[in-house]
Amino acid sequence: MSPVLSETGFVAVGAAADVPALEGRSVLVDGRRIAIFRLPDGWAATDAACPHRGGPLQDGIVADHCVTCPLHNRRFDLRTGRQDGGDDAVAVHEVFERDGMLWMRLA
């Protein structure tokens, strides 16, 4: 079981080193697949499934603040979860790194 940062609800989900720069990797948290992205200035986490057709967002191309779904190029802002040029949105979760470990909490 993942260790839980007491009281805050954050759980450890993996090693920061396992996510390469400007890429994403997914992890199952509470039965939900979450995509975690390493950005130039920190981390971002969203639901892994694109709201359009369920594409794996962790496999998308990541820019400074957005990810593009590899299936049909829907693009989402990683800060707000909102689709660029559309009405869809993906849930955004809290994530941070401490001592090489990634911690996250579902929104």
Next chain:
Amino acid sequence: MFSTHGILVAGGGIAGQAVCEAVRARDPHVALTLVCAEAHKPYDRVRLGALLADGTSVEDLRLRPDEWYADRQITVLTSTRVVGADLDAGTVALSDGTVRHADRVVLCTGSDAFVPPLPGRELPGVVVFRDPADCAAMVARSAQIERAAVIGGGLLGLEAAHALAARGCATSVVHLVDRLMERQLDAPAAAMLAPAMEGLGVDVRLSHATQEIAADPDGRVAGLLFSDGTSLACQLVVVAVGIRPQVGLARTLGLAVERGIVVDDRLTTSHPRVLAVGECAQHRGTVHGIVAPIHDQALVAARTLTGADAAYAGSIPTAKLKVMGVDLVTAGAAEGEREVLAADATAQTYRKLVLGADGTVLGAVLLGDIRGAELLMDAVRTGTTTEDGLALLAEASQATAAELPDTAQVCNCNGVCKGAIVGAIREGGLGSTQEVVRVTRAGAGCGSCKPIVSELLALERAGAAEEPAYLCPCARQTREQLAAIVRDEDVRSVSALGEACGAGRACGACKPGLSYLLEERQAGRFRQERHAKFINDRVHANIQHDGTFSVVPRIRGGVVTADELRRFADVADKYELPMIKITGGQRIDLLGVTKEQLPAVWEDLGMPSGYAYSKAVRTVKTCVGTQFCRFGLGDAITVGIDLEEAMEGLHTPHKVKSAVAGCPRNCSEAYVKDIGLVAVEGGWEVYVGGASGATIRKGDLLATVATAAEGKRVALAFLQHYREEGDHLERTYGYLERVGLDAVQAAVLDPERMAALLERFAIARAACDPDPWRERSAPVHPKQFAELDSDAALDLVAPAEATR
């Protein structure tokens, strides 16, 4: 005189959008609300055929993105209808139960498809062709049936039929009248159109009066019964016989309604605060069912709404058939007392002008050869007079964009005239067709006017070559500009390029293009970064709709051994893969492989990557040639395998598919490949720029040479030339059409230039990785093929650990 409650537009079709655009252009402040009954914001209904033909999504047809409405403070409500109004009090009741204030209401309610009262019209399987849901129903049904029938041989019916046929569904058009498109065409043109449609796989049945839609025992559509006693078996019926203006709301409001909502020359209805625009409106007794008049009406309505004088005097009907492979444009009258005609029965072209007694141009019909269509449409619209109709036809066929008057409408889908395009180019300093289309929306509809947009741009740029589309539109950097930065600052990675000029950082979409540019320019000095690659190129497999991958090993020339086939079978069994598929490129595709399984699958296959997931050199298809075929003139297999070995592993601006044919029977389809070698008596032909995907194009004959070795040299020199000069995501056929065969021949066939190309080719080939599947035992990152929580048992193949 007007209060501040603003304008409410009822109806989010092309008309509603056009009214919003025209009003905003005249008044940036007036409150504007657009109420759309459909779930979508306004989209281009004219291109519904594209939705049907090739799976374009409604989003792709959107007329404007969300930001456009937000930036202009236009409130858009979707899935909402206007259900009533107190016109004198200035309140409007909506279907969501709310009431809004509005001083003026513009009815843009459009039309419904007219379905005649045929027995069987309610059966499942009978659809109209009006909105995306209809398209979805047609697509779903067309895949399961033997034949579809379209009732109605007008513009819409023919587009629906062509789209169905293009999906591979046997399709008949059933038309009441003895000729197609009788409202726009005269008899001779219609007589030429029917075989042209037949040539596209659409069965045309004229003079067929449908009497009944028959059902099978399960109560589904089984066929059509005609008045002459004959019948047609079909399992899908599309009714496209005409439109019926949507006047329900107008009736509720107590407005004068005849066939449509009656409007005056100011587009005002019988109530002074209510206007009507588009297919729901009836002006001087006419209801227009085509797109062009909508834009004319919207401009007049906007003037009326903003207190300016305006009068709409009607529109000249124009029509363009949006069917790939049939060029047809009509304007105004199709027949008259004085007709001037230039026709060629062999070439299947027909060009006619209809003139008034005084030489006024009243109409034009252009079929098979639509050169000068804009000039002739403008002549009809403006009522130009001519003494010599034949001379005008001849002049039009030679006319360039330069000779068009500023008033000539270039884009009939979005109602954009030449003057507006030229103005936008000058004002915005626009440099590429892509930009002009984005800014003016000319060419953003059916796209048929894009060549003229490009021509106008070229004129404005006084012959200077068009800026190629931006490689990074966010940072406004062209490929040439980026290449200069790469060269001048010796940039070696996508990140470094982003730091140098911002490219690739805002949306990231161009990163694979930047990566290719660096790889091509810097060859061996380029530092690869996986974040700049599409997922396919990070894990060397092709992502599928469910997130699994397909694995296609290299099978050079399509020749495989018994041992390899056994391994394919073993791998498929071991990993319980759901499908093994023979590809169109003479290879074998293993589908349903998870990302974590990839390294192990490659290991068990023991074959190199086929690069089937990448913008790279793909297959070289071959026929058996002289090795077995009794007609063979050349050893296609040996030449094909040799060519594939020479090229494999190289990235290219877009995928490059090749073939070698042992004789002109072309069994390996070399005529329609990016690079095709064809053995002929006494030598080899080298074709380039062929295509047989979404675009079908026979390749251009680049050269005829004496030996296969020379053919290979020409092919490789061309490949390198395309690698250096093609835009990212531009196939060879697009490149050939952009620069012309002459330019390519000059660049490739000149002995000195060919030698230099081949030298650079050799450098690039030496720097490339012919088998990235070796990363199974030397991954670029420990989690290259894994998620954070991937099952350890599936983690990298054992050799990965062993070799570390």
